[in-house]
Amino acid sequence: MSNEQQAPAETKPTTEPKPSKRRFGWLNEAIVPLLAILTAVLIGAVIVFVSIPSNKLPAFDLSLYGSRSDWFFSTLPERLRVTLSAFTGLFSGAFGDWTNPSSIPVAMSNTLVESTPYILAGLAVAVTFKAGLFNVGAEGQLLMGALGSVAVAAFMPQWFGVASLPTIIHLPAALLAGVIAGGLWGIIPGYLRAKTGAHEVITTIMLNYIALQVMDYLINGVMKDKSATLQRTPFIHENAALPRIISKATDPSLTGGQAYPRLFTTTSSTWDLRIHMGIVLAFLMVGFIWWLMNRTPKGFEIKTVGENPEAARYAGMSITGTVVGAMGLSGALAGLAGTSQVIGLEYNLKAVFSSGLGFDSLAIALLAKSNPIAIVPAALFWGALRTGAGAMQVNTGISINLIQIIQALVIMFIAADQIVRWIYRIKQAEGGKITFNRSWGK
Template identity: 65%
Template sequence: MADPTSSHDQRDPTQTSADVVVQPTPPSGDAPPQRRRLSWISEGIVPLLAILTALLIGAVIVFFSAPAEKGTRIQVTINAFKGLFVGAFGNWADPSTIPIALSNTLVESTPYLLAGLAVALGFKAGLFNIGAEGQLLMGAIGAAAVGVWLPAWLGVASLPTLIHLPLALLAGALAGGIWGAIPGYLRAKTGAHEVINTIMLNYIALRVLDYMIVNGPMRAQGASLQRTPYIQESASLPRFVGIVRSADLTEGQNYLPFVPTTSSTWDLRIHSGLLIALLAVAFVWWLLRRTPTGFEIRTIGANPEAARYAGMNITRTFVLTMGLSGALAGLAGTGQVLGLDHNLKSVFSGGLGFDSIAIALLAKSNPIAIIPAAIFWGALRQGAGAMQIASGISSNLINIIQALVIIFIAADQIVRWLYRIKRTDGGGMVFSRGWGK
């Protein structure tokens, strides 16, 4: 728990009784006041060291698998990491590349923010939502359907943005939410573990997407790619800054920015989906910390037996949490469709669902800490392509680094042992439980 306000809050229900037992007894006498502040600094440093260690091991892997035709091993390794940085944050020797790189990194981070938040919310209730991937796909399908066809369904030529865009967002959130609520309900009512059910629903969602787009009702007729038609302009999430081209644009290009520009340096892909993601972060933080529902979620996550004994409705909370979690993941897919691609392709999400687990772990399920975690992840993903071009190392290296980061975050004993950091937060956190409870 990197959140400084909560790590030593005695009323915090996420501190389980087991944690209290593991907690080292404080030294006799009054602890010096700065001890507390130091403790969260050292807690915050563990994830950073975990990332550093993972990157170092990644460097070692690059060193030993460097292709011979790209220079010496050292050169390739340096080029790879230089490429990673330039891809994510721009070439700082040439400042004109910086806005585009940063914008791309933030665009990449936006779905991670929402999907990571979805997984984190599940963790808070002791639910392990591996289904972000499927919920995201269903959200994207829902948003694309409403974004493309709502005016036709209503029998009108066009709709004002103020009606169409919120409805498209709602459709995405709802589709993802339903896809998330199913395993929540099954878990609460039948005890079927959400891990397997969400994975099964992932595969089903993939088939639904495949059906809808490859040989189904949503395919754009005459398009060379397997995709839906472009969404209506009124359903698109506007970009912040971009070039306005001509007035009579062809389909799929006229998604207007807030701030028009004429400089191609400032033609940025970053779109207002980022604002929605940040609002979602604030909402989840408020929900968990300031509402009775949030208290129930955290209590059930920490100790379901105690929560049941206190008369909390576990079924309701499981369905609600998974539904909200699914809605957040659905919004992640929605943002990609409405803000970035403006259509839905049959090959849509590249493992966003699994990445979101890593982000939730990295942030230790703290909604605020999701922001830096997601930006870090977006930077890695955005940099991966440039790294592959610069050094010839496959961008799959990022997946390995990702797995290493999770290992070091989940088993932070390894990092603590490597860098000699003492445990100050009293034991690891409870993420989820075994089968059938």
């Protein structure tokens, strides 16, 4: 026998993810959206630079400038100043002029107020993205939520023949009415998708038009305030309003005799803020959706159906129930967004309402990659753009349409992230993708 010992088999070392990659995984997910925003802002700056209003620049005079190009290059310093002023105005409009601290609370409050419906509607769209669905109907669901909540908040005491109802009854009823109305409007396309195969993109678009016409019909009909010159409902009862966090006392003569609540009363204009408890509801919903998606069997079902419906069916999951449930939950969140606007901010419902909040939520969900936590900064960014646009226009005369250009560019770079990856030489990372149902176009 040979005395030679058999050499042990060569074993390959196991490879585990580096701790740094696990720890900073969120940064890897965020890098492309952040660069998409940066690129969109830089392109916006270039647009401002070359299209500054003529009244902001010295007039072209052939006797002073040999050619148009000479005139253009001579105005470069002024163009740079106006461009910087435009984005300084955008920042100060959204977050306040930091050289004037008294402007900061109002500006920050306005940004949070604008962001509140974006957070809720963004969550609504993100839920359906997780389920492999494309809910274009957040706008209609938001409108129906607003309509349901104002019906209860403005007319419920009349139904019971009383002057008013206690806050503990009236406020929850108004919130619940908005959530149910939006949820039911979301269940309709969900049921049609699950039972008949009707694609949710088509049905939700059609339901958006129906919701708009239903709202217009009711506001100009049975729900119209006969004493108002505007096309709007009566003011909601004060006991059905979400309290503002801090503000001056409201003048009942301007709000149909209602004195709307606030947690803290001030006499200072610096702290007379529009921010209301809707922002608290929005943050609570962020935590709830994160918990639902990451810590519950139902959230696992939603994500599994979205990623692989056949595997979900083989595992015994109800595809119909999951699709209908996801669309219903999405509609409920969008309905809550509309509700917060009506009973927390406007105190009535006008025929001109929403201004595309539901459609913007698609962009917010895409920007956040359907991550409930990332919805918050994405919504704050959108709210800041919307709040700061006015100050930018006042400072420089630049049209607020520039903001829409920046928003459109962000959406384009997020939807076609290979453009950003090519510009900045970023490799494709695994995960973080949004999966839509494979049935599109069939």
